[in-house]
Amino acid sequence: MTSHWATIRRHATERATRACGHFRAIGLLGLAGLAGCGGETVSIELAFPSSDSFVRSANARLFVVDVGEDLGACPDLVMQSELGNLTGDVFQSEAVSVCDASVGRLTVPDVDEGLYAFVAAATNEAGQVLLTGCTIADPYVDDHPLQIVLAPTERYRTTYPVGTDPEVCSADDKCLRGCR
């Protein structure tokens, strides 16, 4: 992980961060740094296709991959995350419950400037990947919040084919009362 971010830091030299750019230019208003320039937290949304798919998922995991200038890296990365062999220069979060993910407990600390693929995978309790998604973004430049649109995997479609009864339990119920 350390070597990963060390590699990524090479991207940090040329781009000024949008948030702090003005203050850097003005200089004397460095006080603004105290007021919130540092340590910004950016929301990354996992967009589930439905409430049912959320209820059927147990855990979520996030991968951050330095893709350089490769804007077409997502399909391969999604495939690798589904197969469980996403390797290389990758940050991999812990698997946390989707309920925890919904309240911000899935975090990626200290992301430097640069273009990354953000890959998310939601699994069932058996660890089978039900949903995956990917987006390529530079969190310092692109609009917030970042969003990863999750789509059902083959596993999801075979487990819950079209016509499957909807879940009785809602997303709120799942996280509030642990109905599933």
Place this chain on the structure above:
Amino acid sequence: MTFPMRAVRGAFVALSVWVLSLVAPVAHAQDLLGQAEEAYMNVDFERTLDLARQAMATGRLSPDRLARVYELMGVAYAASGDEDASREAYKKMLALRPDAQVDTNLAPRLRSPFMEARGYWATRSDRLAADVVLSRPDRGLRVSIVDPLGMARRIVVRTRIAGEMTPLDEQTLPAESGVLAPVAGLPEADRIEYVVELQDEAGNRLVQLGTNDTPNVVGREPVVAGGGGGGTTREEGGGVPGWVWGLVGGVVVAAAVGTGLYLGLRTEPITLRSAVVFE
């Protein structure tokens, strides 16, 4: 001999009634809050809201308990779909306890108004607060308040000259910043003991400085025969020369600018934090 015994008994009963009259409303408020907590544990949000409102209406809540009432109301409103009311309740909770968090097990729908309320406060630099300065020329205590949400309705000030074994003298003032509470014995008295309560409409305490048992003290050290005058504490027009404050202010500003420049000129990494939405 019979008469004195009857008189003592009567006095005891009267004293008991008086003590009960003071304690009972507080106990009632705490009981209502306890019932609201129980309703919340039973996921009965309608009853939670009802009991929380009742507890608030008693007007006997401390800042911490009042914050908890607002938290319960925030959850209950969110559960009933009234997100605006929920957000307002959470804003008031955070006014009372800026570092407060809500139950991390709450569903996203119930947490969302809290996050919005936190965002509201994140954009503001002012916080609910009260401050007291002794003003000898005006013969009183000057109370400054900051009340961004307009929650306060009155300021209750209790004072006495430090060291005197007398009850605190109470006065109620409008909730305006810079209001003066006259204190008998000033400007001669060295030190004043005070309790200041910022109260809402129902009489709940939003901010409390000192208590009746341990009041805060403001003023100067008594002048001892043969010695020099004492230093001042929180006094307007006190004995500290202006240039000292200027020097201190200059050092503080220089340090702040230096720190700000350091923080502003370096590249700060960002942290990504997850959220969930449904398409």
